[in-house]
Amino acid sequence: MRNPHIEAQATSHTSAKPHAQGPISHLSPRWTANLRTTSQQDAASYGASGSFEKKSKRRVSLTQAMQLTKEDEVAAGGEENEVRxxxxxxxxxxxxxxxxxxxxxxxxxxxxxxxxxxxxxxxxxxxxxxxxxxxxxxxxxxxxxxxxxxxxxxxxxxxxxxxxxxxxxxxxxxxxxxxxxxxxxxxxxxxxxxxxxx
CATH class of the missing domain: 1.10.287.370 (Helix Hairpins)
Structure with a gap:
């Protein structure tokens, strides 16, 4: 059975191009490779070490960082207020x-x-x-x-x-x-x- 960590590191040396779009494009090649490997392995066995959960949280936080909060949208006039x-x-x-x-x-x-x-x-x-x-x-x-x-x-x-x-x-x-x-x-x-x- 292949070691996911070894495969991930090998991928980081051969894949120099990050993804063209999405929050993953801001990550290093090694981090991108780890995410790819994780999606191909058994989530239960890989999650036992806590690495998958940690990386998933980071991926979600990167996506959220690209979006305005509801309060920001209201402050910027993004929502129409009812005319009283x-x-x-x-x-x-x-x-x-x-x-x-x-x-x-x-x-x-x-x-x-x-x-x-x-x-x-x-x-x-x-x-x-x-x-x-x-x-x-x-x-x-x-x-x-x-x-x-x-x-x-x-x-x-x-x-x-x-x-x-x-x-x-x-x-x-x-x-x-x-x-x-x-x-x-x-x-x-x-x-x-x-x-x-x-």
């Missing part, structure tokens, strides 16, 4: 805030442009002689007013717009802060299965 009522409320709230954010951005952009225009006109009027009359729009009509008076009116309008700009910026900041909080909660819940980037 509170989750849907947060998603709807985020959508409404996103629309509000866009509206505030447009309004803020318009106010900032008005402010820039007033500042530009004020700069140009400073070059005008104080005795000159300057047409100034009040409602739908233009009224000719002295240059100093027009500059004063422009300054008042500029201050009013600056306040409006400041209010809009505060509102926009509040909206974005709440959106960020919702992002944190929803990404923690759904991971990569939800996209809230705008």
């Amino acid at each position: 009522r509170e989750d849907q409320d947060k998603i709807n709230r985020f959508s409404r805030l996103h629309q509000k954010e866009k509206a505030l951005e447009e309004e803020l952009k318009t106010k900032q442009k008005d402010k820039e225009d007033l500042e530009e006109v004020s700069t140009e009027l400073e070059l005008v002689d104080e005795d000159d009359k300057v047409p100034y729009k009040i409602g739908d009509a233009f009224v000719s007013l002295p240059q100093p008076e027009v500059l004063e009116l422009l300054g008042t309008n500029t201050e009013a717009i600056e306040k409006e700009v400041s209010i809009l910026e505060d509102k926009l900041s509040t909206v974005r802060d709440e959106m960020d909080e919702l992002k944190v909660a929803l990404y923690a819940r759904f991971g990569r299965s939800i996209n809230l980037e705008t």
Whole structure:
């Protein structure tokens, strides 16, 4: 009768190529040969020494090392979570805030442009002689007013717009802060299965 250990060692010298795939490919040729020999021998007689059981456990552990645990899959967004009522409320709230954010951005952009225009006109009027009359729009009509008076009116309008700009910026900041909080909660819940980037 052949000694399995001798046959295993002989195989390790003649077989230089490991298996092309599977966890066994990471083992040495001698270990691969031992596994082959084990599969050809009587499991009961070979297991008496404890070697077969030890090698089987190692083979299983190598296979398990190549797989994500259930917890890892959940953490990586590998499983879809059920959308609860509170989750849907947060998603709807985020959508409404996103629309509000866009509206505030447009309004803020318009106010900032008005402010820039007033500042530009004020700069140009400073070059005008104080005795000159300057047409100034009040409602739908233009009224000719002295240059100093027009500059004063422009300054008042500029201050009013600056306040409006400041209010809009505060509102926009509040909206974005709440959106960020919702992002944190929803990404923690759904991971990569939800996209809230705008």
